[in-house]
Amino acid sequence: MSPSFPTVSIVIVTYNNARDIKNCLDSIFRQNEIELEVILIDNASKDATVQIVQKEFPSVRLLLNKQNLGYAHANNQGINLSQGKYILLLNPDTRLMPDTLAEMIRFMDANLQYAALAPKLLNQDGSTQSSLREFPSYEILFWEFTGLSRIFPRHWRFGKWRMSYFDYNKIAEVDQPMASCLLLRKEVFQRIGLFDETFPIFFNDVDFCKRMKLAGFKTIYFPNVEVFHHRGASTSQVRAKMIWEWHISLFRYFKKHHSGKGFFLISIPLGLIIIFGAFFRILILRIKNIFAKKTNQ
Helix, strand or coil, X not given: CCCCCCCEEEEEEECCCCCCHHHHHHHHCCXXXXXXXXXXXXXXXXXXXXXXXXXXXXXXXXXXXXXXXXXXXXXXXHXXXXXXXXXXXXXXXXXXXXXXXXXXXXXXXXCCCCCEEEEEEECXXXXXXXXXXXCCCHHHHHHHHXXXXXXXXXXXXXXXXXXXXXXXXXXXXXXXXXCCEEEEEHHHHXXXXXXXXCCCCCCHHHHHHHHHHHCCCCEEEEEEEEEEECCCCCHHHHHHHHXXXXXXXHHHHHHHHCCCCCHHHHHHHHHHHHHHHHHHXXXXXXXXXXXXXXXXC
């Protein structure tokens, strides 16, 4: 008798997510009609995340890292352990409706031309999150750092990275959705490999989606399924550090995917622009924190 494998392996990476993890796992185990396994990799949480999982969700396959090895490395650990036909990358600050997985998998089974599916992400108040992006380019970087993307967010050129003009109620092929909830066929990883761990926290999903597209795989945005997402619940815990890491990862992305013969000439001004952007955002954050403390006194 051949062994029975789950339809979908759900891979969750946690770091101090005690506030969210119970709601997330409760929503997973309320899924209808789907055989699943849950693999949770904890990156050395200092709160009660692990204790909650061990006590209330004994069927979860739990892997405990002794230190925070980053989102990319932890996801790769989970993917390597997975046995499902599909892999769902899921943030711990998400909440699924009971038919979420069944609807996603029905669509993928009926549309073999797509390798990945991203649902509509909702804020806690039910509003739609801006969860889709075009791949970064030098043009996009120019619009972002000159502020034109914020002055004209719905313009097809100036706002193209954040896709502010996009109709989030339409099914569409897209470049790069958030990996907060992303369903992928197992063969994608077999073809292009795992997450690039030189992007430990940010841009690993952008890099992965870029490699998917270069390999001919298609990603579909599927708004018929809606998933609640408490955006930034993990990274907001160390905000200034995350701002710096985001900008460094942006430079790494350009170095990897735009490193033609002319990259050496542009790398110095590009690096200076990105560093300036990071310091400026950290300065604004510090000023906001100072005013917030004064207001609360």
